[in-house]
Amino acid sequence: MDDKLFRQAMGRFATGVTVITTKVGEDVHGMTANAFMSISLDPKLVTISIDNKAAMLDKIKKSGKYAVSFLGKEQQNISMHFAGQKKEENPIDFELMDQDMPVIENALSSVVCDVDRTIEVGDHTLFIGKVKDIHVREGEPLLFFGGKYGSYQENQYVK
Ligand code: FAD
Numbered sequence: 674m675d676d677k678l679f680r681q682a683m684g685r686f687a688t689g690v691t692v693i694t695t696k697v698g699e700d701v702h703g704m705t706a707n708a709f710m711s712i713s714l715d716p717k718l719v720t721i722s723i724d725n726k727a728a729m730l731d732k733i734k735k736s737g738k739y740a741v742s743f744l745g746k747e748q749q750n751i752s753m754h755f756a757g758q759k760k761e762e763n764p765i766d767f768e769l770m771d772q773d774m775p776v777i778e779n780a781l782s783s784v785v786c787d788v789d790r791t792i793e794v795g796d797h798t799l800f801i802g803k804v805k806d807i808h809v810r811e812g813e814p815l816l817f818f819g820g821k822y823g824s825y826q827e828n829q830y831v832k
Pocket of ligand 1: 683690700703704706707708709722723728729752754755756757758805
C-alpha cells in the first residue's frame, strides 16, 4: 500500500495539537505531537506515539516521565517551533508542574505522567503514561487537519 495514500487518509482525522516535554537533568526537550490518546480513567492513563527517529525517544526513555500540553488557537507558532517547521524568535516560556516538570505556558490543559509501559510498534514507540498532575484553562483549541492548522467552530443550530 502507498505511503502517501495512508498519510492522506490519516490526515482526514482532525486532531488537537500538543507539545510533549521532558527533562533529563537540566536539559528540557520539547516536540510537537498529535498522536495522543486518553486511554483509561481508573487508573488515569494516556498514551503518545513517538517516531523512533525523534530525539524525544531517548530523552523520555532516560527521564521515565513526560508532560503533554494541549495548545490553544493562538499557539500555532509554538507548534511550528517544536515541530522544527519555523523557529520562534521570542524565548519559549515554560511553567513548572509536579515540582520540576516544564510544560508550555498558557496551554489549554497540561498533564504530567510517569512512564507506565513502553511498547515498540513498527517505526514508532508508544509511551503509556500514568497521570500525576493536571492543569486546565479556558480557551479554544488549535486544530490540525489535512496537514494544515485551523481553529474550532461550534455548531450553530437554528430551529
Ligand atoms: P528536534 O527536531 O531536535 O526538536 C524539535 C524542535 O523543538 C527544534 O526546533 C528544537 O530547537 C525545539 N526545541 C526542543 N527543545 C527545546 C527547548 N527546551 N527550548 C526551545 N526549543 C526547543 N512526531 C511524532 O513522533 N509523533 C507525533 O505524534 C507527531 N505529531 C505531529 C503533529 C504535528 C501537527 C506536526 C507538525 C508534527 C508532528 N510530529 C510528530 C513531528 C515532530 O514534531 C517533528 O518531527 C519534531 O521535529 C521531532 O522532534 P525531535 O524530538 O526529533 O527534536
